[in-house]
Amino acid sequence: MTADTDLREQVHAAARRARVAANALALLHRADKDKALLAMADALRAHAEPVLEANAADVAAGRESGMASGLLDRLTLTEARIDGIAGGLTKVANLPDPVGETVRGSTLANGLRLTQVRVPMGVVGMVYEARPNVTVDAAGLALKSGNAALLRGSSSAAHTNAALVEVLRDALTGVGLPADAVQLLPCEDRASVRHLITARGLVDLVIPRGGAGLIQSVVNEATVPTVETGVGNCHVYVDASADLDMAERLVINSKARRPSVCNSAETVLVHAEVAEKFVPSLATALRLAGVTVHADERFAALAPGVLPATDEDWDVEYLSMDIAAGVVDSLDEAIKHIARHGSGHTEAIITSDIAAANAFTTRVDSAAVMVNASTAFTDGEEFGMGAEIGISTQKQHARGPMALPELTTTKWIVWGQGHTRPA
Structure with a gap:
């Protein structure tokens, strides 16, 4: 034998x-x-x-x-x-x-x-x-x-x-x-x-x-x-109408709470209308939390010192204190980005616009979709299971x-x- x-x-x-x-x-x-x-x-x-x-x-x-x-x-x-x-x-x-x-x-x-x-x-x-x-x-x-x-x-x-x-x-x-x-x-x-x-x-x-x-x-x-x-390539999208203080807290929690788990955020997308105000403070908060940012050109222009994002950064599940970051011109662009690079696990939108929230939850094809909540909540115990x-x-x-x-x-x-x- x-x-x-x-x-x-x-x-x-x-x-x-x-x-x-x-x-x-x-x-x-x-x-x-x-x-x-x-x-x-x-x-x-x-x-x-x-x-x-x-x-x-x-x-x-x-x-x-x-x-x-x-x-x-x-x-x-x-x-x-x-x-x-x-x-x-x-x-x-x-x-x-x-x-x-x-x-x-x-x-x-x-x-x-x-x-x-x-x-x-x-x-x-x-x-x-x-x-x-x-x-x-x-x-x-x-x-x-x-x-x-x-x-x-x-x-x-x-x-x-x-x-x-x-x-x-x-x-x-x-x-x-x-x-x-x-x-x-x-x-x-x-x-x-x-x-x-x-x-x-x-x-x-x-x-x-x-x-x-x-x-x-x-x-x-x-x-x-x-x-x-x-596989959790999870995204957080910060909409034009987002409460930016809330958005910062949720991005940090989604990424840094426990980066080794599959519900950790691996990409943050920021609407262009709030990027100039939000990106510098978010980049500082991520740095203070120990997170390395891999950014596209538009995000990097507002946050000196971040690493340039490669094509692979949008598809990777880091499971580490790293995050990809980009600026988008619309909700539609954010949804298309998630459809192209997401893994179907968890995506979140930070917004005060009910229409935007409804569009996001309707069009994003993932197992869990969060509105004004951390991606970290996709968990059987948190869901009462x-x-x-x-x-x-x-x-x-x-x-x-x-x-x-x-x-x-x-x-x-x-x-x-x-x-x-x-x-």
Whole structure:
């Protein structure tokens, strides 16, 4: 048996165990699932120290290997971050159970009663980079929606993910649920990703989370159904009627609050009518916040010291303290720029003109469109979902932050009284 064949069998065996666990989870009542989620949250807080020790080893290795600052930030756990991750599980426990929800129903003229109800997907695979929070979020959301989770994290977070999954599995067995509801797949060889995303019939859905290369690789190579999650080339457009003090606060928050996440703004566009007044103060505020500006000629003329923008700057997801900046002559030009360069994740308009806001929200084709609000709000927890398993930028099945309903599918239940269909 070759090493690749052996790895394939490991992944497929895990998927078969996950199916057994998923069949058990699908029968659980909400109270059982919520009890397990709360036990998982308590266990994470109680075992924070070994998790942090494991994470420290991963962070040290990442720093030594020259990992980008954005990824290093996503990889790093603190006691506060662990508490926040555990809190996400508690929030998920407090959310309604989507399984069994009636989506629609009717009684036909012939007396047949039709009901479409939500049911679990089954076995859900996650492929993600140095984001240990995804390990817990995915496990919790999968459990609440009645699914088993197969987690394939990156080797850069191997120690952290192993420690987290050990805690979660112990918590599950402690409340009488199958530990195989949460499994961590081998991460040393990229072939494990290939074996997961081509395990059609064993895995029901795969969700990739990470950079553009990871997402496109999974989407293009998978034979298992996938959800394309978001590369976040997010834009903030400052309209001619904008409250400029508000605009400055929102641009800074959208960019500098946490630049390593996908809802961070990567481009700011300023209407020409307010550029002369706004650009100098915005450039100063960005500089003081530690942000490097890559500007077009019109923006740069009003903000000496910024870097010239290249063609690539308009399309890049920096995930760092960098932002592209430009001046546009109209709302229409801003919308066209976003259509040409955006990734379909989140765009924001700062305006006091209702007509401009309506035009922007109608014409911009992205998963989330903000009016006078930071792009940072595109987040499952902020949307009241407890946590998210990803932000979908596709248009089928799910779009935007995905949480419990998006991890279900539906079935039709038809009740008759001896009905037969005429020839």
